[in-house]
Amino acid sequence: MGFRENLLQKVHIDRLADQVLRSLRPADPPQRIDRAAMQDLLDLGDYEHRHERDLDLYFRITDGGGKQLIVVLDNELKLYHTTVEDVVLRKSPTVKEMVSIRNAIKILNDKDVVVSSKSDTLRRLQTELIDALDLSYTPADIEAFEADGRQALQNGYADGVTEVLTLLAEVLGYAKAPKAFQIPHHHVWGAMVKNEGIEIQMGPIVLFSLVHLTLRMVKQPISTLDKAALTRFQQVIRGEAQADLEGPAVFTALKEQVLAQKPRIINPKAE
Template identity: 35%
Template sequence: MAGVTVIRTMEVEAMNFKKNLKSKIRLDGLLQRVLNTIREPPEESSVDKELTREILKTTDFKYKKIGNLEFYMRPMESEIMEILVLENELPIYHTTLGDLTLRKNPHWQDLVSIRNLRKIMNDQDVLASKGRESLKRLYENALGRLDLTYTEDDIESLVIDAQLGIEQRSVKRVRESLDLFFGLLGFEPVLFKVIRPEVHMFGRPVSEREGVPLFEHLVVFNEATLSLGLRRGAFSPINDLHLDWVIRYSDGMAEADLHGTEVLEFLAEMALSQKPLVREMFIEWRPGPSDARSTNAEAGMRG
């Protein structure tokens, strides 16, 4: 019975790990979508409030509506709160709820005080952040609530799930395992319009040169054949030799460094040899999947 209990405990822990990792992947996606609606300066943004609400649901900020204002707040020290006002600039303040209500929603009686007028006209003394910096705070808060630690058994379960998916000819199961690996290791889609639509490529960004991302360890997944391949080392979407390999490999004319289970084992080794990477997507706006990277790839082919 003790052995059965241990196995069940391991299964529960693996399920919790996958659940939390899926939550992180969803959080990453929400963050990127909101970032794409933010421009600088924040005053010129038209932030997606519904998506921002979805992010806020994953934090420990509590909702409160006063008049037409939507506040999300969490305690700091004494009566001081960290308060986000859900408006285009996404300002976050460190002050009391009463003080912020006075500044944001004053009554006419409040306007007879010069001290109050100064507060209403200038919030810099309590403003902590806005725009991307506020999203960074929300993201880090939400991420800190997820237990993303993992064991060798957790990683092995991802490998087994992918192997079973291949054996069962289940694209969905294979993609789910790959997506979990990619979310853990910071891999991103690398899009090329010049290859077959059933072929999907992923790489881990390592740097950027003249606006073009550089990747390492290109993973290629063919949904039609359920085949996996991996090209070791650095990869650039504007390098002619690399692009030539992509086309020849997708046509079955070139070999990958690793195949099938070897790819899964390689990803597992990466996960076990380092801490999971958290993408700093809040630093800058990134183009959507339909534009820059595919455009850069095609430009590289023409060059």
């Protein structure tokens, strides 16, 4: 796959991981893991699926001794390094198996075979999937983003504009706007810094209106503690003040920011 396809795949992986992570957060009453999203992530990897008793297991062989990395798809989301038979014994034992003292010890204590659980397992899988992607790019790749974005904006194709902005934001490390900068019926991205306390700085900020199909950029970072800057930001949103850049020029500015970055790779692997 080319850079665009690989980057879209990374965005897809990150979104699925975020879905699963939200379902793992403590809640009252406790919520169940987003099984569908987690299953999609596992399917993207080279894990094989096997149903044993009441367990959904995803595994791959890691050594010649028969041991495997095995993810049990349940609310604990444990990753084991052992055999399928051992996991089945520990997670879903029969009455006959529980009679054995040796088995009982295994069932009560799995620290010797558990590699990770819950969010740690999720992040491990997410990293594995992203590391398998070639996320290096050339100036031509980014120039193609600019051209596609300009064309989509000219044609009033909101989904096309959103996709290109999503990709450019991914390359630049821009985040989706926190609550203080969110606007109804807009997609908002920007470079974000969380300072001590409650202060958040965001900027440059890119705003795309899904209603009017207008694209704007505010270049200067805005602090959530700077009332004057926030007031001007609201004026830009309402059309009472002009943004620093508007229309296709926003794509050009984003392209130039990307091309000024080095190295030209996202999430470079450690050598």
